[in-house]
Amino acid sequence: MAAFEYTALNTQGKTVNGVLQADSAKQIRAMLRDQNLSPLTVEKVEHKHKVEFFSRTPRYKLKSDELNLFTRQLSTLIAARLPVAESLQSIAEQAEKPRVQKVVGAIRASVMEGQSLAQAMGQFPQIFSELYRATVGAGEAAGHLPEVLTRLADYLEGQEKSMRKLWGALLYPLFIVIISLLFVVILLVYVVPQVIEVFTETGQALPFLTRALIFMSSFMQHYGLWILIALVLGTIAFLRGLKNLAFKTRVHEFLLRLPLIGRVLRVANTARYARTLSILSNAGVPILDALTAAQRVVTLIPIQDAMSHVITQVREGTSLNKALKQTGFMPAMSIHLIASGEATGQLEAMLLRSADIQDSEVDRLVSGSLTIFEPFMILFMGVVVLLIVLAILLPIFEVTQVVGS
Numbered sequence: 001m002a003a004f005e006y007t008a009l010n011t012q013g014k015t016v017n018g019v020l021q022a023d024s025a026k027q028i029r030a031m032l033r034d035q036n037l038s039p040l041t042v043e044k045v046e047h048k049h050k051v052e053f054f055s056r057t058p059r060y061k062l063k064s065d066e067l068n069l070f071t072r073q074l075s076t077l078i079a080a081r082l083p084v085a086e087s088l089q090s091i092a093e094q095a096e097k098p099r100v101q102k103v104v105g106a107i108r109a110s111v112m113e114g115q116s117l118a119q120a121m122g123q124f125p126q127i128f129s130e131l132y133r134a135t136v137g138a139g140e141a142a143g144h145l146p147e148v149l150t151r152l153a154d155y156l157e158g159q160e161k162s163m164r165k166l167w168g169a170l171l172y173p174l175f176i177v178i179i180s181l182l183f184v185v186i187l188l189v190y191v192v193p194q195v196i197e198v199f200t201e202t203g204q205a206l207p208f209l210t211r212a213l214i215f216m217s218s219f220m221q222h223y224g225l226w227i228l229i230a231l232v233l234g235t236i237a238f239l240r241g242l243k244n245l246a247f248k249t250r251v252h253e254f255l256l257r258l259p260l261i262g263r264v265l266r267v268a269n270t271a272r273y274a275r276t277l278s279i280l281s282n283a284g285v286p287i288l289d290a291l292t293a294a295q296r297v298v299t300l301i302p303i304q305d306a307m308s309h310v311i312t313q314v315r316e317g318t319s320l321n322k323a324l325k326q327t328g329f330m331p332a333m334s335i336h337l338i339a340s341g342e343a344t345g346q347l348e349a350m351l352l353r354s355a356d357i358q359d360s361e362v363d364r365l366v367s368g369s370l371t372i373f374e375p376f377m378i379l380f381m382g383v384v385v386l387l388i389v390l391a392i393l394l395p396i397f398e399v400t401q402v403v404g405s
Contacts (some may be wrong), residue, residue: 004028004044005102008037015040017098019105062127064163066100068156075149084145085111103127116140131276134293138283148283155279162359169370176377184384189224192217195392206395213391245301252300264365269298270330271358273307274338278351288315303329320347333357 006028007017016037022028025042032039062070070091077087088108095101103124110120118137121128128136132152139148196214206214241247256262276297280290291314295307306327313323321339324330330338334354341350 004042005105006032006039006043007041008032008039011036019092019098019101062100062103064156064160066097067127068153068160070100070104071149071153071156075146075153078149079146084117117145130293130296131280134285134289135279135283138280138285142284144283151279151282155275165363166366169366173370173373173377176374176381180377180381180384183381185220185224187388188213188217188220192388192392193221207391207398209387209391210395213388249301253302256300256302260365260369264362264369265300266303266329267331267358267365268362269300269303270334271355271362272297273303274330274334274351274358275355278348278355281351282348287320303327331358331361 004022004025005017005019007015010016020028020031022031025044028042029039032042073091073094074087077090078084082090085108088104088111092101092104092108095104106123107117107120110123111117116137117140118133121133121136125133135148135152136145139145142148192213196210196217242251255265273294276294277290280293281287285293288311291307291311295304295311298304298307306329310320310323310327313326314320319339319342321335321342324338325335331354334357337350337354337357338347341347
């Protein structure tokens with residue numbers, strides 16, 4: 001039995017869409033006619049990709065909140081002792097978005113064909129990450145799928161809250177930066193030339209600050225558009241360059257060497273690594289498989305390479321805390337917690353505690369940086385405006401002094 005996406009007309013002549021399961025498209029059409037619907041198109045739901053201008057995007061993709069809701073619903077229904085196929089059917093029927101219906105319907109169809117839930121999710125790797133699928137597979141094998149799904153839902157919701165908190169904290173500073181830049185550009189391109197024109201026509205000797213302002217204004221008028229084009233082309237070239245592994249590695253190494261940004265990125269990545277390892281270990285995933293999956297959630301290549309050495313060392317018999325200590329990326333407090341967890345048999349709990357501590361440090365660093373950045377930007381804008389005003393007023397003061405004498 002497979003899932004089919006259909007488009008049909010109801011008795012009022014309105015178009016309706018949905019997903020149904022059947023053995024063939026012919027059966028789907030018959031089912032639609034029994035519901036007083038006139039089928040227009042019936043297409044089997046498969047993992048496909050469509051090519052768009054300048055990009056390739058997956059045909060089916062869920063938003064983070066939709067994936068969180070799906071995981072929570074599936075955990076609740078399976079915990080209520082409903083079979084997986086019936087749980088998926090119930091979620092598909094309750095889903096409001098067609099894309100959610102299509103994805104859940106395709107997963108249910110694969111489960112009905114005999115695949116495991118993790119295998120069925122594998123046809124949508126852009127939705128269900130390797131961590132997600134590995135955790136679900138371990139939960140199925142151990143018979144603890146509801147508990148594993150609950151932990152996954154908690155993890156996903158925590159990640160979403162962290163991202164929202166981060167963007168919420170960055171929104172105001174970004175707004176200040178953009179408005180400040182626009183304000184300066186408008187002053188230099190439109191306001192300053194009209195005011196300075198009066199002084200240039202008089203032929204008087206202008207102060208250095210005024211001459212510098214005139215030069216900057218003229219430069220922006222003649223080359224501002226070219227600068228904007230160069231910035232856009234440079235950004236495109238940089239993004240394309242990131243597809244090259246060697247260039248991307250050098251960029252990541254540079255970011256890690258930056259005083260504050262490097263520390264935030266390092267702590268955020270090791271926190272994600274520890275949390276992923278905790279979830280997989282608690283789900284019963286073998287340690288080497290868990291380390292491999294956790295390595296893939298790390299976004300910075302130097303840390304990824306260091307974690308690959310951890311896998312090798314653990315395979316050779318080295319304890320996890322010693323292997324992580326040799327990387328130089330994991331904080332000392334986390335190393336002590338992991339060592340304590342290995343000694344007491346509470347590794348999962350200590351990994352989770354380590355991740356919580358590191359996430360708190362990231363929040364503290366970001367909040368502290370933004371607290372300093374906001375008044376700095378206000379001060380910077382005040383200085384810029386002051387210099388522009390002085391550049392305009394200084395010639396007026398000189399003329400006033402000449403007339404007064």
